[in-house]
Amino acid sequence: MAGHIPPAQPPPDKHPDLRSRPSPRPVRPFLLWRWRRNPLRRRTDLLQGWIAVGLFLAVLVATPAAVVLVGDTARRHLEQTARHQADTRHRTTAVLVHDAPRHPEPGSAEARKTRYPVTVRFTDRHGHGHTAQADVEPALAAGDSVRVWADDDGELTGPPLTTDEVRDHTTGYVVLAAMAVPILGAAAYAGVHRRLERHNLARWEAAWARTAPRWTTTPP
Secondary structure: OOOOOOOOOOOOOOOOOHHHOOOOOOOOOOOHHHOOOOOOOOHHHHHHHHHHHHHHHHHHHHHHHHHHHHHHHHHHHHHHHHHHHHHHEEEEEEEEOOOOOOOOOOOOHHHHHOOEEEEEEEEOOOOOEEEEEEEEOOOOOOOOEEEEEEEOOOOEEOOOOOHHHHHHHHHHHHHHHHHHHHHHHHHHHHHHHHHHHHHHHHHHHHHHHHHHHHHHOOOO
8 A cells, every 4th residue: 555645735935935034234324324433433523424414404504595595686686687778778770781691591491590790870769870780681681671779878789688588587596596505515515524534644644653663663
């Protein structure tokens, strides 16, 4: 009679329960080692850690303050500039003194965007005549009229700043301020790190100068 056949056993699990594995050691933040007591920790290590924390908190506080200050200052300045430009600039008609060059591809999209400098004559708001260079469309003939912006000094200029341009320029200054504060904080930390590293190297060299003779002296 055949022996008793044991019941079939399930195949060995190729993926054992992960709970049986020891949990990995938690990853400590980068700067926490500077506060742990150990024989190799130097005073400068602890000092550098506190400086890093101080600079980090300073950046957190200074960034929104700088954004508000720079944004408000830039907006006020740009609005004042826009008002000044609106008061001192005006739209007038200028007459071409000579023909404008022709574009090599008339009617093309590039031709519609191209402008050529041409001498024009115009009269300012005080009735004084002026001659200047203005960028005009291709193929205009002498005597044709174009609209230009001029200031009270009789110089051709651009149009006054619009509300959208004031907002866009202000936004640009705000972004620069928000980027500048963290960059300055990082630069300050890098400078402190270099100085402390030089201090540590100098102390290490002094300690080695006192210890090396005892290691290298030939015994009698």
